[in-house]
Amino acid sequence: MKGRVSAYDVAKLAKVSQTTVSRVLNNYPHVRKETRKRVHDAINTLGFSPDEIARSLASKKTNTIGLIVEDISNSFYAETAHIILREAQKYDYEVIIIDAETDENSFERAINTLNGKRVDGIIVASARMDNQKVKEFYDKGFPIIFYNRRIYGIEESHYVEVDNRLGAKIAVNHLVENKHRKIAFISGPTIYSTFYQRFEGYKEALQENGLEYDESLIYKGEVIYEQVFQFALNLMRDKEMPTAFFASTDQMALAIMDAAARSGRHIPYDISIIGFDDIEIASNPYIGLSTISQRKREMAVLTLQKLFSLINKDDSNSEPNKITLEPELIIRKTTGVNNQ
Amino acid sequence: MKGRVSAYDVAKLAKVSQTTVSRVLNNYPHVRKETRKRVHDAINTLGFSPDEIARSLASKKTNTIGLIVEDISNSFYAETAHIILREAQKYDYEVIIIDAETDENSFERAINTLNGKRVDGIIVASARMDNQKVKEFYDKGFPIIFYNRRIYGIEESHYVEVDNRLGAKIAVNHLVENKHRKIAFISGPTIYSTFYQRFEGYKEALQENGLEYDESLIYKGEVIYEQVFQFALNLMRDKEMPTAFFASTDQMALAIMDAAARSGRHIPYDISIIGFDDIEIASNPYIGLSTISQRKREMAVLTLQKLFSLINKDDSNSEPNKITLEPELIIRKTTGVNNQ
Numbered sequence: 001m002k003g004r005v006s007a008y009d010v011a012k013l014a015k016v017s018q019t020t021v022s023r024v025l026n027n028y029p030h031v032r033k034e035t036r037k038r039v040h041d042a043i044n045t046l047g048f049s050p051d052e053i054a055r056s057l058a059s060k061k062t063n064t065i066g067l068i069v070e071d072i073s074n075s076f077y078a079e080t081a082h083i084i085l086r087e088a089q090k091y092d093y094e095v096i097i098i099d100a101e102t103d104e105n106s107f108e109r110a111i112n113t114l115n116g117k118r119v120d121g122i123i124v125a126s127a128r129m130d131n132q133k134v135k136e137f138y139d140k141g142f143p144i145i146f147y148n149r150r151i152y153g154i155e156e157s158h159y160v161e162v163d164n165r166l167g168a169k170i171a172v173n174h175l176v177e178n179k180h181r182k183i184a185f186i187s188g189p190t191i192y193s194t195f196y197q198r199f200e201g202y203k204e205a206l207q208e209n210g211l212e213y214d215e216s217l218i219y220k221g222e223v224i225y226e227q228v229f230q231f232a233l234n235l236m237r238d239k240e241m242p243t244a245f246f247a248s249t250d251q252m253a254l255a256i257m258d259a260a261a262r263s264g265r266h267i268p269y270d271i272s273i274i275g276f277d278d279i280e281i282a283s284n285p286y287i288g289l290s291t292i293s294q295r296k297r298e299m300a301v302l303t304l305q306k307l308f309s310l311i312n313k314d315d316s317n318s319e320p321n322k323i324t325l326e327p328e329l330i331i332r333k334t335t336g337v338n339n340q
Numbered sequence: 341m342k343g344r345v346s347a348y349d350v351a352k353l354a355k356v357s358q359t360t361v362s363r364v365l366n367n368y369p370h371v372r373k374e375t376r377k378r379v380h381d382a383i384n385t386l387g388f389s390p391d392e393i394a395r396s397l398a399s400k401k402t403n404t405i406g407l408i409v410e411d412i413s414n415s416f417y418a419e420t421a422h423i424i425l426r427e428a429q430k431y432d433y434e435v436i437i438i439d440a441e442t443d444e445n446s447f448e449r450a451i452n453t454l455n456g457k458r459v460d461g462i463i464v465a466s467a468r469m470d471n472q473k474v475k476e477f478y479d480k481g482f483p484i485i486f487y488n489r490r491i492y493g494i495e496e497s498h499y500v501e502v503d504n505r506l507g508a509k510i511a512v513n514h515l516v517e518n519k520h521r522k523i524a525f526i527s528g529p530t531i532y533s534t535f536y537q538r539f540e541g542y543k544e545a546l547q548e549n550g551l552e553y554d555e556s557l558i559y560k561g562e563v564i565y566e567q568v569f570q571f572a573l574n575l576m577r578d579k580e581m582p583t584a585f586f587a588s589t590d591q592m593a594l595a596i597m598d599a600a601a602r603s604g605r606h607i608p609y610d611i612s613i614i615g616f617d618d619i620e621i622a623s624n625p626y627i628g629l630s631t632i633s634q635r636k637r638e639m640a641v642l643t644l645q646k647l648f649s650l651i652n653k654d655d656s657n658s659e660p661n662k663i664t665l666e667p668e669l670i671i672r673k674t675t676g677v678n679n680q
Contacts, residue, residue, distance in 0.1 A: 017449070064453065072412065072437070073422035073620075082413035085439035094453045097412070097437035099425035109357075113404065113434045117457045254624055261625035280413075284594055285601035286626050 008092065014042035017092055018063055064094045065307060066114035068107070070126035072099045074223075074251060075279040076296065077125055080148070083300040084123065091308060093120075102126050102192070104133045111137060111144075121311045123303055127151055129193040143310035145321065147303040148294070150193045158310065158321040160303045164194050167292040167327035168201025169208075171246050171274045174290070174329055176209045179338040180244035180272060184217040184235055186228055186256065187248040195220075198248045198276065217242055225255045232259035236271070243271060243338045250275035250282050253289055257334070268336030278330055288333035295325055347401075348432070354382035357432050358403055404434045405647060406454035408447070410466035412439045414563075414591060415619035416636065417465055420488070423640040424463065431648060433460075442466050442532075444473045451477060451484075461651045463643055467491055469533040483650035485661065487643040488634070490533045498650065498661040500643045504534050507632040507667035508541025509548075511586050511614045514630070514669055516549045519678040520584035520612060524557040524575055526568060526596065527588040535560075538588045538616065557582055565595045572599035576611070583611060583678045590615035590622050593629055597674070608676030618670055628673035635665050 011018045016035060023031050024039040067084060069077040085095045096117060100110040107127060111134075114122055121143035127134070131151045137144055138156045150159035175183050183206070190196040199220070206213055219231045228247075235241050236259055247253035253275030257267065265271045275282060278293035306321045308314075351358045356375060363371050364379040407424060409417040425435045436457060440450040447467060451474075454462055461483035467474070471491045477484055478496045490499035515523050523546075530536040539560070546553055559571045568587075575581050576599055587593035593615030597607065605611045615622060618633035646661045648654070 019449075019452070062456075064457070071422060072425065073415075073419045075413075075415070075418070078415070078418035079413045082411060082439060085412065094438060094450075096457070097439075098434060099422060099437075110434075112359075116402075117404070117436065254621070258625055281594070281621050284627070285598055287624070 009046055010039065010042045011092060013045060014038040061311075062118045062120055063092055064096060064117065064119045065311075066110075066117070066119040066122040067095050067097045068110050068114075068122065068124045068126070069097060069099055070102055072097065074249075075281065076148075076249065076251075076277045076294070079280060080125065080296050080300045083297055084304055087301055087304050091304075093308075102128050102131075104128075104131055107131060108133050115142075121145070121307045123147060123307055125149065126192070128191045129196060130191065143307060145303055145307045145310065147299055148194060152193070156320050158306060160299055160306065160321070160323045160325070161193070162294045162299065162325045162327045164197035164327070165201035165204070167276060167294075168198040168246070168248075169205040170327065170329050171276065171292050172202055172205035173209070174331070174335065175244045175246065175272060175274065176205070176211070178244075178272060178335060180242075181211055181338075182214075182217070182240075182242040183211070183244045183246055184219075184232075184242040185246050185248075186219045186232070186252050188220075188223040188252070190220055195248055202246060223249065223252065225251075228252045228255040229259050229262075232256040233263055236260065236263040236265055241271075243340055244335070245271065245273045247273065247275045250277040250279045250289060250291055253291070253334075254281075254287070257287070257289075267334050269339065272335040272338070274335050282330075283332070290332045290335040291330050293328040293330050295328065299325060349386055350379065350382045351432060353385060354378040358401075401460055401651075402458045403432055404436060404457065404459045405651075406450075406457070406459040406462040407435050407437045408450050408454075408462065408464045408466070409437060409439055410442055412437065414589075415621065416488075416589065416591075416617045416634070419619060420465065420636045420640045423637055424644055427641055427644050431644075433648075442468050442471075444468075444471055447471060448473050455482075461485070461647045463487060463647055465489065466532070468531045469536060470531065483647060485643055485647045485650065487639055488534060492533070496660050498646060500639055500646065500661070500663045500665070501533070502634045502639065502665045502667045504537035504667070505541035505544070507616060507634075508538040508586070508588075509545040510667065510669050511616065511632050512542055512545035513549070514671070514675065515584045515586065515612060515614065516545070516551070518584075518612060518675060520582075521551055521678075522554075522557070522580075522582040523551070523584045523586055524559075524572075524582040525586050525588075526559045526572070526592050528560075528563040528592070530560055535588055542586060563589065563592060565591075568592050568595040569599050569602075572596040573603055576600065576603040576605055581611075583680055584675070585611065585613045587613065587615045590617040590619045590629060590631055593631070593674075594621075594627070597627070597629075607674050609679065612675040612678070614675050622670075622672070630672045630675040631670050633668040633670050635668065639665060 007018050007021050011021050024036050088095045098110045100106045124146045125148050129152050135154050146159040150161050185202045187199050188195045190199050245256050253273050256273050260267050260271055275289050275291040278291045282289040282291050347358050347361050351361045364376050428435050438450045440446045464486045465488050469492050475494050486499040490501050525542045527539050528535045530539050585596050593613050596613050600607050600611055615629050615631040618631045622629040622631050
């Protein structure tokens with residue numbers, strides 16, 4: 001057991017929240033006798049004095065962390081957020097989610113709001129890769145960890161990501177193995193590390209397979225369903241249409257599937273589609289989307305653990321956490337052999 | 341223009357945030373000259389003195405509201421949360437989301453956490469209908485509004501909901517019109533007003549159509565994909581299986597579609613399925629789920645507007661807001677005529 005006096009340990013042993021520990025020590029009126037006893041027993045068992053615990057509670061910890069996402073209606077964020085929220089509760093932590101744009105001003109505003117709410121640390125799910133604002137907060141020693149999307153050029157930044165470049169290469173190789181030679185690429189803005197890396201992986205895989213890069217098969221715009229749908233529909237109406245689509249996210253793959261239905265193309269006989277993320281709906285039998293798994297549960301759990309290490313300064317070394325997980329190919333029914 | 345001095349009006353006119361107004365009035369260093377001028381111009385235009393505005397800013401407003409949901413990975417909550425978050429930003433408000441269980445203890449803890457974060461008001465998307473804890477907070481005059489799920493027995497409670505009973509009747513009637521006489525009902529726990537009302541509507545519709553209520557066709561358990569899937573699969577493997585399923589949520593309808601695929605039943609020839617909510621994926625052509633729309637955008641926007649009225653005490657009368665929207669039948673491709 002660590003030497004550090006911890007209300008957390010008391011709370012855990014007494015099976016109550018830290019707030020309850022605090023209430024007991026401050027003789028707050030509405031606490032049941034039995035709860036009061038459990039807390040005092042726990043303090044005795046751990047060999048602390050109530051005063052020590054009270055002092056530790058007076059420290060700055062709020063047992064609240066912040067989570068910044070770009071669009072909570074995007075299933076990838078919603079599903080990882082849920083994992084983070086429920087996992088955090090096991091540590092008696094509450095999570096405040098902020099849904100914000102990713103430009104530096106919005107980012108700063110979101111961080112400041114969370115700071116004003118006195119969170120102990122922040123998880124950022126979406127930031128532009130050139131975001132330099134975060135340096136200010138690292139300089140102040142504030143625990144911030146990125147997951148999914150990382151930033152570049154800030155030495156001290158912590159992140160947990162999937163190998164997006166490798167994931168894209170695996171996706172393209174899967175299509176090439178199925179005899180596809182004309183592969184469209186649908187991406188969100190490459191100001192994000194995820195889309196940037198996936199685009200790089202796509203180009204690399206084309207080159208390694210001796211395929212030509214064709215600008216007219218590339219969408220790199222906003223992640224807006226209608227726009228992706230329209231772009232895919234236009235390509236599909238062309239006689240010389242690509243036989244396969246690699247979508248940078250499953251949400252965009254759904255828009256492409258929609259365009260295939262609209263243009264009367266049969267999946268996977270006329271057209272193959274592969275996504276990225278493995279959101280829950282991808283495995284529904286009526287969707288059955290082939291995709292690259294981000295291993296979102298591992299990513300979310302790992303991010304949270306690393307954040308807690310930062311908050312508690314548990315790490316003996318002070319190296320930034322830079323973690324890249326391996327992606328995984330999941331073949332379902334939207335990809336097949338090219339017959340043309 | 342109202343007599344009340346409002347930093348909000350100044351911020352709006354000057355096109356800056358209230359934080360910026362505050363910074364200008366407190367001679368905070370990092371504010372651009374031009375911004376400073378815009379704020380002072382706005383104060384002059386509105387006929388206030390800077391002192392009045394400063395005093396108003398010293399009031400308790402934090403321009404932050406809280407949103408309590410049960411499971412942010414559920415698309416209904418994720419999609420409405422996103423609408424609320426983005427809509428709130430137009431009012432220069434930030435939203436803190438808390439994902440919590442719905443028992444009274446968790447509810448109280450969530451409200452206390454948000455209170456500790458000094459939010460101006462709270463939106464609750466999910467609470468058990470017998471929750472009496474909320475009365476304490478209403479007694480203290482704290483603005484809390486329920487949407488989606490309401491509570492019973494608290495006179496002063498504010499809510500925005502859809503007419504769930506009517507929605508269920510519309511769903512069942514649609515199935516009966518398609519000659520279905522054996523209709524299974526899949527529901528979450530009826531401790532929630534949504535599920536309770538939908539169950540009532542289902543029973544009422546059966547009675548009005550002269551159909552028998554059959555306990556063996558009813559699932560009223562936890563909203564867990566695997567469990568719903570298994571229940572539906574068991575029914576479908578029976579020779580005497582129901583020809584139609586009414587699922588209380590679209591998420592549960594997806595699990596039933598999955599069971600249909602697994603048992604080789606063709607939708608809608610062998611089996612009809614109708615959901616409730618109209619989450620985004622329901623309209624995907626490969627899903628094409630018939631459903632009852634909750635009109636979630638209207639519900640979310642209305643809830644937010646009502647909360648702001650409560651926060652700003654705009655309502656001349658002090659009647660609680662009790663709003664029930666009409667649901668809407670959306671027929672897609674999972675429901676059809678019973679041929680058996």
